[in-house]
Amino acid sequence: MxxxxxxxxxxxxxxxxxxxxxxxxxxxxxxxxxxxxxxxxxxxxxxxxxxxxxxxxxxxxxxxxxxxxxxxxxxxxxVALVEQDATTELPLTGRAVAGLGRTPHEALLGGRDPSSDAVVTQAMTDAGALPFADRELPSLSGGERQRVLLARALAQKPRLLLLDEPMxxxxxxxxxxxxxxxxxxxxxxxxxxxxxxxxxxxxxxxxxxxxxxxxxxxxxxxxxATLTPDLIHEVYGVRAAWTTNPLTGKPLLAIG
Missing domain, CATH: 3.40.50.300 (P-loop containing nucleotide triphosphate hydrolases)
Incomplete structure (x- = not known):
């Protein structure tokens, strides 16, 4: 499926x-x-x-x-979504923001999932956001904030992860x-x-x-197979060719 x-x-x-x-x-x-x-x-x-x-x-x-x-x-x-340039001025720490990803898994009437703390810590570790756990979100740089928002999405444990310009x-x-x-x-x-x-x-x-x-x-x-030079020229208006990355040996798309 x-x-x-x-x-x-x-x-x-x-x-x-x-x-x-x-x-x-x-x-x-x-x-x-x-x-x-x-x-x-x-x-x-x-x-x-x-x-x-x-x-x-x-x-x-x-x-x-x-x-x-x-x-x-x-x-x-x-499903979890990491939006582009999602901002907030609320004084929430990085860990608190990442913890919001556990909300769908918490009981509606109070019962907290005992595994949530470990899940959030792992999500922050995977996203490289653990160094910002105790800092408030408005104080973070754009890249640091991006990592915290990614941690929040990972904490949801999604089957489908959506990201808008994650780089x-x-x-x-x-x-x-x-x-x-x-x-x-x-x-x-x-x-x-x-x-x-x-x-x-x-x-x-x-x-x-x-x-x-x-x-x-x-x-x-x-x-x-999909990103052919003809398609790239049609959509983007630029020239392109597939070659080999000399560092990794993987296919590399050269654009000029």
Whole structure:
């Protein structure tokens, strides 16, 4: 069974169509990159998949279940979203923010999950956020805050992890750490869907891609087979060629 299946999703705001009949599937145990130029509809589509935004038409199924028909609490046990530039001025510590990821798993009438502290600590460790556990969120840099928000998502223990520009605010070393984490999560059975603007980075790290242009899905499939030079030129207006990374021996997308 494909963990995530999106069918004919259309989003309209006033008289503007932001996403137009988007249809794609994200395979199990893989990192899928959601690609496209600025304004292509990546963030909007992620918010629909997360259940934050209702489409005009279309459906989203996770493990065969209708995501849009789920109660918010049930959905939050299955799906976690790390939004781009999510901000708050509330004086919450990093650990308190990460702990919010356990909310869907707590009993409605008070009974606290005794495993929550260990889950939160592990999530912060995996996200590289443990050094910021006792600092308040408004005091953190963009990259530090990004790690705390990722820890909150990991604490949800999702089957589907959604990320909107997860490399935003991170330096190169931190980007590689997060990408390695996403690969490990995928290997452990989590389906990862990440909107990314860095085409070369996505090409080197993603197992699968979904390409958007003007709100439409124009291609989807295994990364190297899908990101052809012709498609990249059509969507991005740049030249590209596949070569080999001299450091890793892996396929490398050169863009010029």
């Amino acid at each position: 494909t963990p995530l299946r999106v069918a004919d999703v259309t989003v309209r705001v006033d008289d503007k169509t932001l996403v137009d009949a988007a249809t794609f599937a994200a395979p199990a145990g893989a990192v899928t990159a959601l690609l496209g130029p600025n304004g292509a509809g990546k963030s909007t589509l992620l918010r629909v998949v997360a259940g934050v935004l209702r489409p005009a038409v279309g459906s989203v199924h996770v493990d065969g279940d209708n995501l849009l028909a789920m109660r918010r609490r049930d959905r939050a046990r299955r 935003n605010h991170l330096d190169i070393a931190a980007q590689l750490e997060v990408l390695a984490l996403l690969s490990r999560l995928a290997a452990d059975g989590v389906t990862v869907l990440a909107a990314m603007h860095d085409l070369a980075l996505a090409a080197s790290q993603a197992d699968h891609v979904v390409v958007l242009a003007d709100g439409r899905v124009v291609a989807s499939g295994p990364t190297a």
